[in-house]
Amino acid sequence: MIEGSAIVYTGGLLDRDDAKTAHGLIRAGRRFRVLGLIDERHAGRSVSEFLPDQPDGLPIRADVDALLADLDETPRYCVLGVAFAGGRLPDVHRAPLRAVLERGIDLVSGLHEPLGDDPELRHAAAEHGARIFDIRQPPSTSTLSFWSGAIYKVSTPKIAVLGIDCAIGKRTTAQIVTEACRADGIATEMIYTGQTGWLQGSRYGFILDATPNDFVSGELERAIVECHRESAPDLIVIEGQSSLHNPSGPCGPEFLLSGNVKGVILQHVPGREFFEGFEEVGCRLPDIDDEIALIRHYGAEVLAITINDSAQSTTSSVDDNERLAARLGLPVLNPLVDDPAPLLAAVRSFMIGAVAVNT
Amino acid sequence: MIEGSAIVYTGGLLDRDDAKTAHGLIRAGRRFRVLGLIDERHAGRSVSEFLPDQPDGLPIRADVDALLADLDETPRYCVLGVAFAGGRLPDVHRAPLRAVLERGIDLVSGLHEPLGDDPELRHAAAEHGARIFDIRQPPSTSTLSFWSGAIYKVSTPKIAVLGIDCAIGKRTTAQIVTEACRADGIATEMIYTGQTGWLQGSRYGFILDATPNDFVSGELERAIVECHRESAPDLIVIEGQSSLHNPSGPCGPEFLLSGNVKGVILQHVPGREFFEGFEEVGCRLPDIDDEIALIRHYGAEVLAITINDSAQSTTSSVDDNERLAARLGLPVLNPLVDDPAPLLAAVRSFMIGAVAVNT
Numbered sequence: 001m002i003e004g005s006a007i008v009y010t011g012g013l014l015d016r017d018d019a020k021t022a023h024g025l026i027r028a029g030r031r032f033r034v035l036g037l038i039d040e041r042h043a044g045r046s047v048s049e050f051l052p053d054q055p056d057g058l059p060i061r062a063d064v065d066a067l068l069a070d071l072d073e074t075p076r077y078c079v080l081g082v083a084f085a086g087g088r089l090p091d092v093h094r095a096p097l098r099a100v101l102e103r104g105i106d107l108v109s110g111l112h113e114p115l116g117d118d119p120e121l122r123h124a125a126a127e128h129g130a131r132i133f134d135i136r137q138p139p140s141t142s143t144l145s146f147w148s149g150a151i152y153k154v155s156t157p158k159i160a161v162l163g164i165d166c167a168i169g170k171r172t173t174a175q176i177v178t179e180a181c182r183a184d185g186i187a188t189e190m191i192y193t194g195q196t197g198w199l200q201g202s203r204y205g206f207i208l209d210a211t212p213n214d215f216v217s218g219e220l221e222r223a224i225v226e227c228h229r230e231s232a233p234d235l236i237v238i239e240g241q242s243s244l245h246n247p248s249g250p251c252g253p254e255f256l257l258s259g260n261v262k263g264v265i266l267q268h269v270p271g272r273e274f275f276e277g278f279e280e281v282g283c284r285l286p287d288i289d290d291e292i293a294l295i296r297h298y299g300a301e302v303l304a305i306t307i308n309d310s311a312q313s314t315t316s317s318v319d320d321n322e323r324l325a326a327r328l329g330l331p332v333l334n335p336l337v338d339d340p341a342p343l344l345a346a347v348r349s350f351m352i353g354a355v356a357v358n359t
Numbered sequence: 360m361i362e363g364s365a366i367v368y369t370g371g372l373l374d375r376d377d378a379k380t381a382h383g384l385i386r387a388g389r390r391f392r393v394l395g396l397i398d399e400r401h402a403g404r405s406v407s408e409f410l411p412d413q414p415d416g417l418p419i420r421a422d423v424d425a426l427l428a429d430l431d432e433t434p435r436y437c438v439l440g441v442a443f444a445g446g447r448l449p450d451v452h453r454a455p456l457r458a459v460l461e462r463g464i465d466l467v468s469g470l471h472e473p474l475g476d477d478p479e480l481r482h483a484a485a486e487h488g489a490r491i492f493d494i495r496q497p498p499s500t501s502t503l504s505f506w507s508g509a510i511y512k513v514s515t516p517k518i519a520v521l522g523i524d525c526a527i528g529k530r531t532t533a534q535i536v537t538e539a540c541r542a543d544g545i546a547t548e549m550i551y552t553g554q555t556g557w558l559q560g561s562r563y564g565f566i567l568d569a570t571p572n573d574f575v576s577g578e579l580e581r582a583i584v585e586c587h588r589e590s591a592p593d594l595i596v597i598e599g600q601s602s603l604h605n606p607s608g609p610c611g612p613e614f615l616l617s618g619n620v621k622g623v624i625l626q627h628v629p630g631r632e633f634f635e636g637f638e639e640v641g642c643r644l645p646d647i648d649d650e651i652a653l654i655r656h657y658g659a660e661v662l663a664i665t666i667n668d669s670a671q672s673t674t675s676s677v678d679d680n681e682r683l684a685a686r687l688g689l690p691v692l693n694p695l696v697d698d699p700a701p702l703l704a705a706v707r708s709f710m711i712g713a714v715a716v717n718t
Contacts, residue, residue: 086505087573112500112573138497138571141471146445147607149640212497213575214446214471214568217608247616248506249576253609260606281508297653 002108002133003201006032006077007067009100011093012041013082014060015050017167017276017310021110022081024196026054028175031201034058035075036067038096053336064100079199080109083167085277087112087136094120101130110136110195112210136195136210147217151260154228154236157354159303159347160255162240163267164291165275166248168308170267171196173335174239177265180340181235181347189233191223193241203227208241208251217258224259235351240267244294245286246275256298263350264295264302265343268332270320271311292328303346304331361467361492362560365391365436366426368459370452371400372441373419374409376526376635376669380469381440383555385413387534390560393417394434395426397455412695423459438558439468442526444636446471446495453479460489469495469554471569495554495569503570504577510619513587513595516713518662518706519614521599522626523650524634525607527667529626530555532694533598536624539699540594540706548592550582552600562586567600567610576617583618594710599626603653604645605634615657622709623654623661624702627691629679630670651687662705663690 008026010019014037025034026047036059037047043062047054061067068074078100084090089097089111097115101107101124109115114134116122125132161174174190181188192198192205204227206219220238227236238259244252255261268288275283286294292302305324309317317334325332331342367385369378373396384393385406395418396406402421406413420426427433437459443449448456448470456474460466460483468474473493475481484491520533533549540547551557551564563586565578579597586595597618603611614620627647634642645653651661664683668676676693684691690701 087500112571114500117501138500141446141473141497142476149606149637149642151606152640209573210571212471212569213572213610214608216572217606244612245616247508247510247576247619249573250612250616251572253603253612257604257606257609278508281511283508294656297656 002077002135003031004033004076005035005073006079006108007035007064007075007105008037008079008081009097010037010039010081011096012039014039014042018084019082020167020171021079021083021196021199023051024171024200025079025081026051026058027172029200031199032077032079035071035073036061037081038062038064038067038078040096063096064103064105068103075105077106077108080107080111084111089113089115089118094118097121098124101125101132102128104128104130106131106133108133108135108199110199112136135198136207138210138212141212141215144211144215145218145222146215147221147258150225151221151258154224154260156228156233156236157263157351158224158236158238158259158261159263159265159350160238160240160259160261161265161267161306162252162255162295163243164285164288165269165272166242166246167276168267168269170240173265173267173306174237176335176340177343177347178237180344181237184344186347186351187234189227189231189236191227191236191238193220193239197239205239209249216254220254220259235347244291247283248275248278252295253298256295256300262300262354264300265304265306266291266295266302267306267308269308269311270317270324288324288328301350302330303350304333304343306343307332307334309334361436361494362390363392363435364394364432365438365467366394366423366434366464367396367438367440368455369396369398369440370455371398373398373401377443378441379526379530380438380442380555380558382410383530383559384438384440385410385417386531388559390558391436391438394430394432395420396440397421397423397426397437399455422455423462423464427462434464436465436467439466439470443470448472448474448477453477456480457483460484460491461487463487463489465490465492467492467494467558469558471495494557495566497569497571500571500574503574504581505574506576506580506617509584510580510617513583513619515587515592515595516622516710517583517595517597517618517620518622518624518709519597519599519618519620520624520626520665521611521614521654522602523644523647524628524631525601525605526635527626527628529600530598532624532626532665533596535694535699536702536706537596539703540596543703545706545710546593548586548590548595550586550595550597552579552598556598564598567613568608575613579613579618594706603650606642607634607637611654612657615654615659621659621713623659624663624665625650625654625661626665626667628667628670629676629683647683647687660709661689662709663692663702665702666691666693668693
């Protein structure tokens, strides 16, 4: 079992969406107790400068030795907190990670490229008694489930958090919604579908993008059925992946059809024109109306729009959100800062309808 | 390189859709020269009883020894020609496959379960100098491509053959369309996306369902881009997988968005009420109008409906197809028996439009 104290490596990218794994580990996590961060560009700064909803206290240092000098205990793990484009390790990050292994600290990586196969890193690990854990390798098919239709016996209402693009905060929104529902007296469980959910130690879920395609539907069904059976929650919230229209990996029908999900919270990034990373090939984001219509075509309803305001100016965003809410007839809110009451009302209304259908 | 003479094992299922790999190897294939079939239930019968479009001549025998006695040469391979539910080998088929290996014949399997890991089969292979090739194992991620947007530079018109359910003849239709186009003077290349395409020795493609989800879009793009660059055809025909609405593994947006496909031939099975294998859980097939509308929502047009008539009575099917054609305003035909002219006209009309868009 991989769990315990950890430092997180963000390689100069702590301020970027690429560091979403690190952000998730700082914000929430049962698997690792985070002691500090290695980030050569942002050394000495405060976590709250990057994550305004988070308290300060975690040291950010330029390298492993500077960080260890400021800690009272030696961390057991160093978690790679950045999702590099292409899932492979750029060369510039090899030396800092080797230095971590040379201090006898185990390395945990969610890259597609297995770092345990890298001769330099493997050698450093072997010499210094450290281990490398590659948690995103495709699992053996003998351990995976096919879809069976057992999902139709799950009476628990299910909501998926889908997004109009990758890396805009679906997981964070799913976690905030889960916590807000719990605080409001709704027993809620979350299904993770990404490596960060695994790294955070979530109980139910699987790593969708590393799963052989034929097993994605079955693994999703298994996670939901297990959650329903073991925890019998009032509500299940499912972390979405990618986006329905993203040509680099369209995803969504799995949740709506295979997961039999009828309610969607749609994460939106107003003002963004192109899919992230595909500006140069001219891949435009769909209109939000089109995205909502497509979700409806798959038999589900959008319950609320949650906003990532990174592409908006602060002054315009409040007005914009209100206009969008009026036009769509849906709650529109930034889950990091806004009162969750309208979202909770939409969730409760959906749950009443879902229970009525099931009885 | 796996290629040469082969026998095909169908385990009593030659008359069933489950034997679609065998049907594909009999109908078309560059990789293997098929010498005969092992099928204990259908021994002594003729291939044309099962595949009316095929000539007779291939012996069908009850076991490997009976088949070898009727052949002039010893086959190099035995290909497992059945897709068992769940991708695993039912116990009843272990002894016949062991007998094949005991004759020194290599076994080629497209099951998800690696037969090379089966102690009994591995032992038989080692004892008798035979090998086991598991061709559907997930490839190493280091050899796989991410989607890049390079697809937008492919000017060749592209048509995907999608289907309203699994295992209703998408691959066969794609091959018939490819051949009909070639016979009509259109230089056409086909992209395979299933294990049978690989087994048939097709040049461009990948095995979609064994690919880790994150690489499906990139591998599809790579196959299309390679085909466009190396063969510069007039038309690319892409074999679809599963179906848009099938909850056991929805598939389709990958072709339409990641493959930038704007034309679809939709394989339909009139009269079928439920998704195959999910009758008991009550998974209804969508209306064909709904399927067409969903394809349109992804930015593509259905050019023609191709019919698998296995759920129709022969007397009703011709009238039914004419009614459907009139209602949809599209060619509707059974590609195995009908004149391809209306389909070819629709393809040519699409190609003219596609070229106009690209110039």
